[in-house]
Amino acid sequence: MKNTSKRVRRCGVVMIEPREALELDLAGLFAGTRAVRASVKLVALAPHVGDEIELDAAEVAALGRVGDTDWVERTVLAEHIPEAVIDSLLAKGILVGDGETDAPMRERDETVRGVHWKPLSAVAHAFSRWHEAGVDEDVRITRHRTLTELIRESGPPPPHVTSRAAPEQRLALPAPRETPIDAILARRATCRNFDTAGMLDLERFGDVLKRVVGCQAEVEILPGTKALKKAHPSGGSLHPLEAYLVVQRVEGIAPGLYHYHVTTHALEPVATLDATALRDFAMRCVAGQDFFADAHALLIITARFERTFWKYRSHPKAYRAIVLEAGHVSQNLYLTATELGMGAFVTAAINEVDIEQAFGLDALRESPLAVLGFGPRAAQKTMLEFDPLGTVWDGTELKAR
Numbered sequence: 001m002k003n004t005s006k007r008v009r010r011c012g013v014v015m016i017e018p019r020e021a022l023e024l025d026l027a028g029l030f031a032g033t034r035a036v037r038a039s040v041k042l043v044a045l046a047p048h049v050g051d052e053i054e055l056d057a058a059e060v061a062a063l064g065r066v067g068d069t070d071w072v073e074r075t076v077l078a079e080h081i082p083e084a085v086i087d088s089l090l091a092k093g094i095l096v097g098d099g100e101t102d103a104p105m106r107e108r109d110e111t112v113r114g115v116h117w118k119p120l121s122a123v124a125h126a127f128s129r130w131h132e133a134g135v136d137e138d139v140r141i142t143r144h145r146t147l148t149e150l151i152r153e154s155g156p157p158p159p160h161v162t163s164r165a166a167p168e169q170r171l172a173l174p175a176p177r178e179t180p181i182d183a184i185l186a187r188r189a190t191c192r193n194f195d196t197a198g199m200l201d202l203e204r205f206g207d208v209l210k211r212v213v214g215c216q217a218e219v220e221i222l223p224g225t226k227a228l229k230k231a232h233p234s235g236g237s238l239h240p241l242e243a244y245l246v247v248q249r250v251e252g253i254a255p256g257l258y259h260y261h262v263t264t265h266a267l268e269p270v271a272t273l274d275a276t277a278l279r280d281f282a283m284r285c286v287a288g289q290d291f292f293a294d295a296h297a298l299l300i301i302t303a304r305f306e307r308t309f310w311k312y313r314s315h316p317k318a319y320r321a322i323v324l325e326a327g328h329v330s331q332n333l334y335l336t337a338t339e340l341g342m343g344a345f346v347t348a349a350i351n352e353v354d355i356e357q358a359f360g361l362d363a364l365r366e367s368p369l370a371v372l373g374f375g376p377r378a379a380q381k382t383m384l385e386f387d388p389l390g391t392v393w394d395g396t397e398l399k400a401r
């Protein structure tokens, strides 16, 4: 289809990565010279496009001549840049045009601009999302390699403790006094052994949601502008995090996908799935980690980036603040679940794209940061947990509380 745009500009966010690819060089191998051939390609990372796109040197050079603010007459641009290069960059979405043919890409580009992403953060988030990935296929995740093998391959890890002063210079602190939170902290351990036969009661399910993702107050800070008070801190008090649920075995709630409505402390149904589809989706959420997919409920934490970026526009710290906030939610889940006699987990090995599709999220505006899960533990431990204090397990038996 002929491009109809008369005026063009560069898309709002694009980064070019010169990426080296190593290929087996069969000719070199047989000639006894070299077994591997290296080639460098120029990869454009533009969040509004979604996929990585390869550019050639002429296309990258052309980008140095087109700004992303002002619209330029295509005829003027064509005085410096070959028509074929302009067409190709428009087709790839790296240039956007004002014509009908470019409307879909222009709209996506305007979303990136309108959300006020910092370009580095937008690229980091968009291109670290997984689609249909499994941890078993990821060679960087070392689940099936023993620690001994890992040390043989990579050498020892950096030391587990660091010191910045001589021992005699250290100021000893008073021994901590015990308070009720100590017992909870001591029993906190990532759960990889959920009770797959039993149900989670509705009361504890509700208690967890209220404390971890619910709000304690809704305050009108200016006429028409409200803010939430929650159990965890939030950059700018904007609370951009949302909670979605994969309910698998909770008494009184039909298995399915839900959104948590924060001010009414209620679930909003998104989809009902049959048992097989629900299990498949749970597995997809946690990239095939079946011991996590066994949780009674998965709690997906997403961020509505535009809420925080409304205040912190194109800010270098804004994305980091949101990610840190998700960590606070995770720890609150661990502590709350532990106090209520349950297990909890967090994972960042998640299929963001599959989750976005299932819940109808536009990744440029709202996207998952972590998947958490909770529920009663199994009576017997079959999967490894880190419980050096023996507060959770007595050998392979669950300790009575």
Ligand SMILES: Cc1cc2nc3c(=O)[nH]c(=O)nc-3n(C[C@H](O)[C@H](O)[C@H](O)COP(=O)(O)O)c2cc1C
Binding pocket: 188, 189, 190, 191, 289, 346, 347, 348, 349, 385, 386, 387
């Ligand atoms: C951000 C984050 C991501 C994690 N992802 C995984 C994961 O994908 N799979 C897993 O088995 N454990 C995961 N964990 C749990 C850690 O393995 C666990 O915290 C660690 O082994 C220490 O055990 P503990 O939490 O019981 O103290 C994750 C923890 C964090 C904080």
